[in-house]
Amino acid sequence: MRRWGLLAKEALTQTLTFARFFCLFHVTNHYLWSPTLVFGPSMLPTLNLTGDVILAEYVSHRVGRLGPGDIVFVRSPVDPNKIVTKRIVGVEGDRVTYFKPRNGDSCHTVVVPKGHVWIQGDNLYASRDSRQFGPVPYGLIEGKAFFRQVWPPNSFGSLG
Amino acid sequence: MCRCILGEISNMAAHNFLWSLTKNCFTFGLIGLTVSDRYASIVPVRGSSMSPTFNPTTDSFMGSLSDDHVLMEKFCLQKYKFSHGDVIVFCSPSNHKEKHVKRIIGLPGDWIGTPMTNDVVKVPNGHCWVEGDNPSSSLDSRSFGPIPLGLVKGRVTHILWPPQRVRHVERKNHQNRHSPS
Numbered sequence: 283m284r285r286w287g288l289l290a291k292e293a294l295t296q297t298l299t300f301a302r303f304f305c306l307f308h309v310t311n312h313y314l315w316s317p318t319l320v321f322g323p324s325m326l327p328t329l330n331l332t333g334d335v336i337l338a339e340y341v342s343h344r345v346g347r348l349g350p351g352d353i354v355f356v357r358s359p360v361d362p363n364k365i366v367t368k369r370i371v372g373v374e375g376d377r378v379t380y381f382k383p384r385n386g387d388s389c390h391t392v393v394v395p396k397g398h399v400w401i402q403g404d405n406l407y408a409s410r411d412s413r414q415f416g417p418v419p420y421g422l423i424e425g426k427a428f429f430r431q432v433w434p435p436n437s438f439g440s441l442g
Numbered sequence: 443m444c445r446c447i448l449g450e451i452s453n454m455a456a457h458n459f460l461w462s463l464t465k466n467c468f469t470f471g472l473i474g475l476t477v478s479d480r481y482a483s484i485v486p487v488r489g490s491s492m493s494p495t496f497n498p499t500t501d502s503f504m505g506s507l508s509d510d511h512v513l514m515e516k517f518c519l520q521k522y523k524f525s526h527g528d529v530i531v532f533c534s535p536s537n538h539k540e541k542h543v544k545r546i547i548g549l550p551g552d553w554i555g556t557p558m559t560n561d562v563v564k565v566p567n568g569h570c571w572v573e574g575d576n577p578s579s580s581l582d583s584r585s586f587g588p589i590p591l592g593l594v595k596g597r598v599t600h601i602l603w604p605p606q607r608v609r610h611v612e613r614k615n616h617q618n619r620h621s622p623s
Contacts, residue, residue: 298469304476305469305472305473308476357592361568362568362591363521396537398535398536418590419536419593420538421593422590
């Protein structure tokens with residue numbers, strides 16, 4: 283009888299330790315920072331086509347310290363299961379001028395509405411961004427990229 | 443000398459007690475935050491835009507104590523799969539710090555008829571059309587248009603407070619408002 287009691291206590295301690303580590307892992311990955319793999323042609327030449335491991339931080343967008351020029355991770359308004367990496371070009375109230383290279387080089391100007399941001403990829407010729415789906419609500423921003431990590435090894439360093 | 447040692451031991455015991463209390467608080471705080479982020483959490487509903495489903499009476503005497511508190515589950519965010527008539531909590535598109543509670547009327551690809559302007563709107567890919575159950579006092583997709591599904595923070599399944607209103611929140615299908623493409 284006593285053995286079962288001891289066994290149960292041991293199981294409880296182990297479960298609590300596991301829960302503690304799991305929760306610490308979750309809180310760090312959602313509220314502090316985490317490494318992320320990004321790939322695709324839309325942010326050339328800043329980010330590689332075949333993949334970069336970037337350190338993403340999740341503090342700036344919660345305290346509202348994001349501005350034009352920041353590379354951010356945004357949940358795509360076209361498919362909520364995908365997260366895209368783009369650069370903020372304008373915040374609410376800004377007047378943004380953009381052109382679509384494939385549509386006869388026509389130039390458009392738009393004012394970013396309240397609570398939204400305008401995001402564009404660095405590679406304007408191969409990027410689906412706010413020029414196609416319009417300004418993006420601030421609530422869709424998931425994090426900010428701030429450090430390029432060990433891989434590829436020759437491009438270790440901070441990103442703007 | 444005995445008293446000195448006793449004093450020190452009781453100091454250390456108090457110190458240990460405080461330290462283990464802090465550790466326990468920190469652990470339970472982390473666990474609570476993780477559970478409310480990944481699985482389910484309890485949110486209060488303010489306002490009467492979802493009457494009579496939530497807050498059927500406006501009781502300004504009791505204030506926020508009489509607001510309905512509902513259980514919001516986060517499992518629907520794994521695949522962002524919703525059905526017509528689900529009650530969801532989402533971040534407001536014009537102010538990301540505010541959260542609203544409304545019902546999904548249209549999913550991507552549906553055509554929504556707005557009786558006010560006699561307009562027909564197609565819900566784009568990755569968006570949904572939300573409306574409150576009390577159309578006369580509800581700020582919803584009729585004003586700010588369809589919202590991206592990425593703004594959804596959870597789905598409401600049960601009312602947990604006040605105790606006399608504990609029940610499951612039903613899915614109400616408005617067949618007359620939407621038609622598939």
